[in-house]
Amino acid sequence: MSIRRLCPEMLISIWGRNEKSLDEIRAKGLADAVTIHPEEAVAGADLVLFSTPVDVMEGLAVSIAPHLENHAVITDAGSVKSTVVEKLTGVLGNRFVGAHPMAGSERSGLGAAKADLFSGAPCILTPLTTSDPLAVEIVTAFWSSLGSVISVMTPAQHDRMAARLSHLPHVLAYSLVNLAARTLPEGVSILSGGSYRDATRVALSNPGLWTGILMENRAEVAAAVHDMASGLSSIAAMLEKGDAQSLLDLLTQAKNHRDSMPAYLSRPST
């Protein structure tokens, strides 16, 4: 939808596994061609975008590689970069340039699509020193044309950051829901206020998709999860000791950091 609206000159060919979803895409005029055969989708393509769970990208890359144009540039929208960039560069070569648009929500499917999804949202590119410079330029222009605000970093820097700013919040959301379900009477979550509701929104995300993301970035996510658990144990100790001053210091420090984030980040997503 974003490409249709913002890059109306592009011809769009969409691959999907599900004929019914493809029919819906066709009916809405969102593609010039749809197919369940990946090699058909990439035939003649100048630019190929992987928008699938991260753990199936390598297999898909293997199946399309022989059918790509020589000049084809490839990018992706995966939430993990180190493993994805390594695998896809291995299969597709230096015209692959990894990307992670920090947009989207817990919802999935065509019903959750929004043409302005990328507008003003960060998009992190992770080119390698060996990446083809023209491919980097094309991929940068592509994501920019959708309204993304581009940042560039290494795959490792991305994964360290994403573990703490995205993957850990998802782990916390799923864990918090399970904790409440395990320890409280059934149905009591209807009495929750906004803090629980917002903290657990992303537990509505697709579990298979997120198992893939967490596993593909598991070293960084495990480190962040350990770090969080250890911070929580310190807080529990402050509570048990009645150490109000240390707790106040910790909360004040956090509020100061959060206050310094740009104001638009204070608004909940819609």
Next chain:
Amino acid sequence: MSIRRLCPEMLISIWGRNEKSLDEIRAKGLADAVTIHPEEAVAGADLVLFSTPVDVMEGLAVSIAPHLENHAVITDAGSVKSTVVEKLTGVLGNRFVGAHPMAGSERSGLGAAKADLFSGAPCILTPLTTSDPLAVEIVTAFWSSLGSVISVMTPAQHDRMAARLSHLPHVLAYSLVNLAARTLPEGVSILSGGSYRDATRVALSNPGLWTGILMENRAEVAAAVHDMASGLSSIAAMLEKGDAQSLLDLLTQAKNHRDSMPAYLSRPST
């Protein structure tokens, strides 16, 4: 604002520490009287509402007790009930009926006030078996008239629930912000997506207010925080072992629970 709009026949007398805030309230016509003297505010009052940090309620109760009408009914809007109910019942007697309206946001002050704040929001009442039945009836009618959906439970049940559905999410929000600030390059949180933004919204809450809440409910909060830390350690172990199936099971279980919450709880707060 809610009382003004929904109970226009009530005469409202407001106590506050700050003359400037009181002037603003007066200028907006939100009260019939304002004062910095608590004993003046309660003189002649049929109903008294404590809307202050939980850790200052007892002192305030002591200062107003001699000035209350014999028939005065007292309630509060505090986020903790066991200690508050015990202390305020001790000072004020059995016409005190504890309440926790599960509304509000990370914002504070008159600028954050909304007349429809309580509309459709849960309000938990925690009367004791020794509470005056007429007082319970009046407090129930009062919170209902503001649009609250009333639930009744014991102070202990409330505190166990609030620890997991409200206090723990706040602890997680503050901790997550500190973790990101400690481990990532400065300013990088601008690259976060919606999951971090929503998970940390309540870290914008007043640290002093929240230190008081967490300390007043510290046994239950410490238990919930320990439980969370232990759940996180299990997840870290799954990641380290590459145990995708256990992780998928855990995420699927959480999603099923979260899916079963009423749909309006899926919407972020505004």
